[in-house]
Amino acid sequence: MIKEKRAFTVNGYAMLAVLLALQLLSAVMLVRNLVATDFAMAGGWGLVTVIVVFCWHGLFMVAPNQGKILQLFGKYVGTEHTTGLRWANPLIFKRTPISLRIRNFESGKLKVNDANGNPIEIATVVVWKVVDSAEAYFEVDDYESFVTIQTEAALRNVANEYPYDNHGEEILSLRGDPIEVAEKIRDQVQERLGRAGIQVIEARISHLAYAPEIAQAMLRKQQAGAVLAARKLIVRGAVEMVTDAISTLAESHDLELDEERKANMVNNLMVVICGEQQVQPVINSGSLY
Numbered sequence: 039m040i041k042e043k044r045a046f047t048v049n050g051y052a053m054l055a056v057l058l059a060l061q062l063l064s065a066v067m068l069v070r071n072l073v074a075t076d077f078a079m080a081g082g083w084g085l086v087t088v089i090v091v092f093c094w095h096g097l098f099m100v101a102p103n104q105g106k107i108l109q110l111f112g113k114y115v116g117t118e119h120t121t122g123l124r125w126a127n128p129l130i131f132k133r134t135p136i137s138l139r140i141r142n143f144e145s146g147k148l149k150v151n152d153a154n155g156n157p158i159e160i161a162t163v164v165v166w167k168v169v170d171s172a173e174a175y176f177e178v179d180d181y182e183s184f185v186t187i188q189t190e191a192a193l194r195n196v197a198n199e200y201p202y203d204n205h206g207e208e209i210l211s212l213r214g215d216p217i218e219v220a221e222k223i224r225d226q227v228q229e230r231l232g233r234a235g236i237q238v239i240e241a242r243i244s245h246l247a248y249a250p251e252i253a254q255a256m257l258r259k260q261q262a263g264a265v266l267a268a269r270k271l272i273v274r275g276a277v278e279m280v281t282d283a284i285s286t287l288a289e290s291h292d293l294e295l296d297e298e299r300k301a302n303m304v305n306n307l308m309v310v311i312c313g314e315q316q317v318q319p320v321i322n323s324g325s326l327y
Contacts, residue, residue: 042172042235045108045116050097050123057097060090096128105171107134117171136175140167140239145190147245150197152212157249160197160212162223163242164189170235178234185231192226202248216243 064087071080099122100106106118109132118124119138126133144163152158166185168174174181197212200219204211212219224241231238 039233040114040172040176042170043116045106045118045126047118047120047124047126050099050125053097053125054123057090057093061087064090093128096125096130097123098126098133099123101135103137103139105136105138105168107136107171107175108132109134114172114176134175136168136171138168138171140165143185143189144244145186145193148190148193148197149249150194152197153199153201156202157251158197158202158212159245159247159249160193160243161245162189162193162220163244164224164227164238165240166231166236166238168235169237173233173235181234181236184234185236188230189227192230193223196223196226202246212243212246219243 064083068080068083068087071077071083098106100118100120102121104119104121106124108115108118108126108130110127110130115127115130117136118126142163142165145161147159147161149157149159164185168181178184196219199222200215201209201211203213210218220240220242223243224238227241228238
């Protein structure tokens with residue numbers, strides 16, 4: 039694999055001053071020798087003038103968070119990251135810029151099956167940047183397209199490993215454990231993009247939902263589960279309240295109830311506490327027996 043290395047360049051502002059001085063000197067000496075009809079010296083200074091003019095081609099600019107990949111007759115000779123005006127071998131005609139800035143990529147909404155086989159829609163946002171310009175430029179054909187395809191492949195793979203919801207079980211799920219799933223996505227994307235000199239900074243799920251064809255059925259299932267959980271909580275609380283009421287009557291008020299009266303009291307209290315409608319009082323005009 040081609041690894042990034044530092045290109046040999048010099049300060050462009052210093053070379054600008056040197057080239058200006060050499061350009062003026064060569065031009066003056068060329069004119070002086072032509073006036074003196076010393077054509078041999080004039081030819082020499084003419085050659086110097088041509089070389090100095092060619093050396094101007096070695097100047098180039100590097101923007102902040104940018105690298106310039108230098109190639110000499112097709113051979114990679116290094117990358118320059120120093121911001122500002124630089125000068126390199128003027129024979130290096132190809133100086134390809136590559137951005138080192140942090141970028142965002144949001145995948146499209148992918149339709150995949152979760153671990154339970156349910157069709158879902160999922161999308162992710164990946165924050166990434168190039169950390170090795172040589173690998174990004176030479177090892178893959180188009181590193182931006184490579185990021186897109188490999189991110190979607192990793193997202194499909196992770197979505198197939200976990201269920202959409204854990205339904206109260208002690209397992210990881212896409213909806214219930216977004217942080218853990220996001221770390222898994224980041225690790226898998228990084229593993230795929232590492233060969234292209236790209237660092238994945240962060241990955242997050244940006245969209246998660248059941249596919250439209252089962253969305254209504256799964257919504258009813260979730261609603262039924264929520265109602266069942268709420269009913270369990272209400273009944274558990276009602277039992278605790280009834281137990282506390284009977285214990286208080288027996289301990290604080292010395293009121294002893296037989297089993298039938300206790301059962302009747304429990305029945306009335308459970309109806310009052312668990313009922314969804316307003317309770318209508320009933321006056322008992324006779325004896326319980």
